[in-house]
Amino acid sequence: MRFFLFLLSAIPATVFAQDPCVGVPGGCTSGGNMLVGYIPVIATVILEIVMGLSILGIVIGGVFYIVNLGDDGRATKGKTAILSSLFGLALALSSQALVSFVVDRSSLIPYDEPHLGVMWVAVESILYVMNILFVLSMLFFAFKMVLSRGESGELDTLRKGLVWSITGAFVMNLAYALANAVLNLGF
Numbered sequence: 570m571r572f573f574l575f576l577l578s579a580i581p582a583t584v585f586a587q588d589p590c591v592g593v594p595g596g597c598t599s600g601g602n603m604l605v606g607y608i609p610v611i612a613t614v615i616l617e618i619v620m621g622l623s624i625l626g627i628v629i630g631g632v633f634y635i636v637n638l639g640d641d642g643r644a645t646k647g648k649t650a651i652l653s654s655l656f657g658l659a660l661a662l663s664s665q666a667l668v669s670f671v672v673d674r675s676s677l678i679p680y681d682e683p684h685l686g687v688m689w690v691a692v693e694s695i696l697y698v699m700n701i702l703f704v705l706s707m708l709f710f711a712f713k714m715v716l717s718r719g720e721s722g723e724l725d726t727l728r729k730g731l732v733w734s735i736t737g738a739f740v741m742n743l744a745y746a747l748a749n750a751v752l753n754l755g756f
Contacts, residue, residue, distance in 0.1 A: 612668040619661040626654030670694070692748040696741055703738040710734065 633647030674690050710731045717723040 608672055609668060612665065616661050616665065619657060623654040623658040623661070626650050626657070630654065689748055689752050692745055696745045699741045700738065703734060706734045
């Protein structure tokens with residue numbers, strides 16, 4: 570009898586452990602890019618710091634204007650400080666558009682093959698921006714051709730620029746097609 574009880578006690582009992590993600594908001598996920606949540610927060614903190622510094626620069630520029638005492642050098646320093654601060658503020662505010670673009674594109678990266686996904690998203694993003702730049706360059710060349718008033722030297726320069734712009738757009742779109750071909754090979 571003792572031997573039978575010993576055998577029963579030697580069989581391990583099944584134990585279910587507690588879910589390791591109890592108390593974690595959203596629970597556990599099998600994948601995901603945690604940086605996507607942190608990037609906007611970090612960018613906002615940096616933007617707030619830059620905004621404060623740029624307002625301080627504008628105030629310092631105003632002080633240079635007030636205490637210039639007829640000295641053009643101080644007035645120039647004030648003007649430079651104000652313009653530099655405004656340029657820095659505009660650059661910092663426009664960086665928010667870049668951050669939102671990156672966060673939107675990062676959701677396109679697949680979790681199973683991130684190295685290939687990064688290549689695809691990078692090429693697609695660059696192509697998106699470069700196609701906008703291509704359209705703007707086409708408009709630029711069109712306006713310049715209209716304003717050249719038939720001067721042959723300027724028209725030749727504009728034609729060359731137009732040809733190079735079209736060639737660049739063709740190469741960029743070809744690179745996108747090659748990236749899609751590499752991704753769809755299925756290695």
